[in-house]
Amino acid sequence: HFQPQVHTATGRVLGLEALLRWNNPTFGSVSPMRFIAIAEETGLIQPLGDWVIWETCRQIRQMKQRGIEGIRIAINISAQQLRHENLLLLVRGALACYELQPEDIELEVTESTAMQNPETTLSILDQLAAMGIMLAIDDFGTGYSSLAYLKHLPIQRLKLDRSFVKDIETDANDAAICTATIALGHSLGLELVAEGVETEEQRAFLARLGCDMLQGYLYSKPMPFEATIAYLKAHLATPS
Ligand code: C2E
Ligand code: MG
Ligand code: MG
Numbered sequence: 001h002f003q004p005q006v007h008t009a010t011g012r013v014l015g016l017e018a019l020l021r022w023n024n025p026t027f028g029s030v031s032p033m034r035f036i037a038i039a040e041e042t043g044l045i046q047p048l049g050d051w052v053i054w055e056t057c058r059q060i061r062q063m064k065q066r067g068i069e070g071i072r073i074a075i076n077i078s079a080q081q082l083r084h085e086n087l088l089l090l091v092r093g094a095l096a097c098y099e100l101q102p103e104d105i106e107l108e109v110t111e112s113t114a115m116q117n118p119e120t121t122l123s124i125l126d127q128l129a130a131m132g133i134m135l136a137i138d139d140f141g142t143g144y145s146s147l148a149y150l151k152h153l154p155i156q157r158l159k160l161d162r163s164f165v166k167d168i169e170t171d172a173n174d175a176a177i178c179t180a181t182i183a184l185g186h187s188l189g190l191e192l193v194a195e196g197v198e199t200e201e202q203r204a205f206l207a208r209l210g211c212d213m214l215q216g217y218l219y220s221k222p223m224p225f226e227a228t229i230a231y232l233k234a235h236l237a238t239p240s
Contacts, residue, residue, distance in 0.1 A: 001222035002073070004231065005193060005215045008207050013235045015072040015106065017215065018056045019222045020048075040078060049081045054094050057105070059225060061098040068232050074106040074136065079113040082121045088128065102132035106157070109135070111143030114153060122152065129154035136193065141181055151188065158185045160211070162196025168205050175205070182209045 005015035022030040039045040056075050063071065081087050095102065107128060114121060114137060129135060136157035137150075141164060160181055167174045178194075185192045194206045197216030206214060220231060 001224055002228040003215060003222040004219050004235070005074070005213050006219050008203075008211055008214050013071070013219075013232065014213065015074060016228065017074040017108070017222075018052065018059075018076070020052055020076075021222075021224075036078070040080065043080070045078045045080050049078055050090055052076075053090055057094040057098045057100055060100055060104050062225075063229065063232070066229055068229065068236070070236075071232065072104060072106050072134065074108050076108045076138065077113070079109075079116045082109065082113060082124050083117060085124065085127075087124060088131075091128065091133065092131065103134070106134040106136055108138040108159065110138045111140055111145045115143065115145060115149065118149060126154050139195075140185075141177060155190065157191045157193055157213075160192060160194045162216075165194050165196045165202055165206070165216075166198075169201050178206070178211075179209055182211055186210065 001019045001021050002016040003019060004013045005017060006012065007014050020032045020036070022032075022035055024030055036045065039048050053075055056073055060073055077087070091105075091107075094100075095105070109125075114125070125135060134157065135153070135155045136159055137145075137153070137155055138159045139161045140158040142161045158181065160178060164174045164177045164181070168178055169175070182192050191212045192210075193213040193215060194202075194211045195215055197203055197206065197214045197218045199218060202216075203214060203218055223231060
């Protein structure tokens with residue numbers, strides 16, 4: 001599925017996040033919250049994660065063939081995928097195979113992922129950045145991030161975790177965390193993307209804080225491919 005990422009200042013859709021769904025004949029559409037952890041424990045995340053990159057690139061090519069341009073698609077990467085240089089070959093191969101540019105994709109890694117095996121991870125992230133691929137830290141503020149390490153990461157974006165956005169208007173601590181994170185990110189030259197924006201009040205609050213991009217049910221739930229195309233056609237023509 002794909003969920004839109006909207007530019008706060010203009011309301012334009014600038015990107016999408018690819019979110020894995022498992023369509024099981026018995027259980028229906030199963031959330032990755034339920035199976036990613038198991039895939040990580042069993043090592044299946046490796047082939048599954050490779051498939052996600054490959055399949056997302058194939059779908060980006062299809063979107064372009066359907067007239068959708070100028071949209072960047074973010075792909076979630078798990079810690080195990082960042083342990084091998086294979087990831088570089090895979091990304092390079094998938095981009096080449098579907099005739100895509102590095103700007104067509106973005107990779108999201110969680111804070112805790114980025115902090116595992118710092119040396120290998122940093123080297124792989126550096127090589128991805130050198131290829132021109134945008135990197136984002138997902139769920140920012142929920143892990144045990146070292147700011148000393150963060151400043152060495154070749155990232156362009158921080159994604160403010162949904163848990164801080166949820167009660168931003170009612171919980172003074174959450175509001176303070178959002179304010180401080182946005183200020184910290186901006187002073188490090190990073191863009192901020194807020195996750196889980198569900199209400200107009202949350203949008204207005206985050207806009208006042210200068211948050212660059214917004215993502216959440218206020219705009220759309222994650223959608224399957226055809227619905228995404230329809231959404232983009234409607235919204236790229238007339239930004240809301
Ligand atoms: P994430 O990357 O932080 O993705 C955001 C999650 O928040 C998604 O859950 C999305 O559906 C949900 N969400 C977005 N907006 C709202 C909102 O306004 N309200 C609420 N309540 N929820 C919102 P989802 O799709 O269930 O994915 C859960 C997690 O699974 C993702 O968190 C990500 O860490 C992981 N995941 C998803 N796809 C992949 C994948 O392809 N590879 C890997 N390694 N992990 C994935
Ligand atoms: Mg994500
Ligand atoms: Mg997240």
